[in-house]
């Protein structure tokens with residue numbers, strides 16, 4: 001009889017089958033994503049459209065869908081031209097890179113990332129390693145991670161994806177800071193003037209738009225502000 005720890009009695013463990021790697025084909029991927037978006041739009045209308053559903057239907061991951069989907073195509077269709085500036089807030093960086101990716105080769109389109117002023121890994125950080133990636137991070141000279149702060153939880157992070165550090169260093173993208181107060185002001189303004197309550201993260205991106213010397217700007221409204229209402233209203237009331 002096999003003893004409990006006698007591994008020879010157990011069936012050999014199958015190593016997981018590796019899925020064959022798909023060949024990179026950006027054109028086909030793009031077509032598949034747009035096709036999926038059209039199909040969902042036709043079937044469920046605008047309300048049914050989400051990046052997740054498009055990604056699932058197209059058989060790509062969500063980041064890929066996000067990069068290809070929406071902004072660039074829709075702006076070209078609606079305005080017949082690309083925007084002068086694309087603006088997105090930057091926490092860990094995936095939101096902004098998703099927005100920027102489609103425009104990277106459009107040299108005339110300025111890319112502006114907005115960081116929380118006290119969590120500005122790109123604006124005030126130094127080269128270092130956080131969570132296994134070498135990038136621009138908030139740390140002291142020994143590499144000890146420094147505290148970050150932001151009124152928006154999503155931007156309150158002392159590191160950033162390395163691609164942003166590269167975009168900063170090559171000059172392809174610019175990164176600007178935004179304070180809590182400036183973000184709150186933008187949060188209140190958009191809610192009042194458009195009836196759209198932006199996430200506090202997105203309000204950072206909105207806040208810098210006025211400071212840009214441009215008429216045609218695409219801002220990434222990365223999320224809704226319902227989740228932030230209690231905190232924002234308390235902060236606004238406190239003045």
Ligand SMILES: Cc1ncc(COP(=O)(O)O)c(C=O)c1O
Nearest residue numbers: 091092093094095154201222223
């Ligand atoms: C609504 C919203 N927008 C933007 C961000 C920032 O995204 P990222 O961390 O990808 O830069 C977050 C992060 O949690 C978020 O919740």
